[in-house]
Amino acid sequence: MPLTFPSHQGLIAPLWRRWPHVFDMPALCVGAAMPDVVDGLIGAYRGHLGQGLGHSLIGLFALCVPGGVLLWFALHALARHAPTPQGAGFLSRAWNMGMAAIRAAQTLDAFRRHWRYVLVSLFLGAFSHMFFDLISHAGFHWLYPWLPDVRIFPAWWYTAWTRLPVPGYRNPYPVGPHLMVWVGLSLIGAYLLFRPVIRVNSDKLSRQDK
Secondary structure, three states: OOOOOOHHHHHOHHHHHHOOOOOOHHHHHHHHHHHHHHHHHHHHHHOOEOOOHHHOHHHHHHHHHHHHHHHHHHHHHHHHHOOOOOOOOHHHHHHHHHHHHHHHOOOHHHHHHHHHHHHHHHHHHHHHHHHHHHOOOOOEOOOOOOOOOEOOOOHHHHOOOEEEOOOOEOOOEEEOHHHHHHHHHHHHHHHHHHHHHHHHHHHHHHHHHO
16 A cells, blocks of 8 residues: 555545635645554554455445544644744754645634535545555455455556565565555656655755756
């Protein structure tokens, strides 16, 4: 699966940048993290990580969207009280631009009037996470718990060239074709999310060279 942050948020960034008045940016970002948040909390309870209820259709409606509402409020509260670093480095710019984008989006006070708008964005964000995990992982968990792990791709997709131990996981993680897709999507997602910051830094360097 692509990285919970920043890759999943970056993979859906074109939605809110192309149609800023159609989608709620903070809700899309929160929703895109929720399947991993849900399964991370479940994994902490059972003692090991792995995809399950958070990456299923029933978990999408029962846990990801309701839990996403709570994190949506928390994210707005963070943006409202977050410090503003004065540095000119990449991380400072990324932080300040991200907090500014959240403050410019739907406000907490408007939730009563626009809750459908927020819920739809949370749903789409979480569903996008499940979709990108589907094409970058060896399993299909959408029908969990009735069908915990279904194989829907050709046999070569599940080839394991080697297996590596990963902290938090009970079994060694297979290295194969799907992991290469994971790496690619993770890099693309991170670039798409931080593209405005990268462009600002590039423009600044260009002006300095002149």
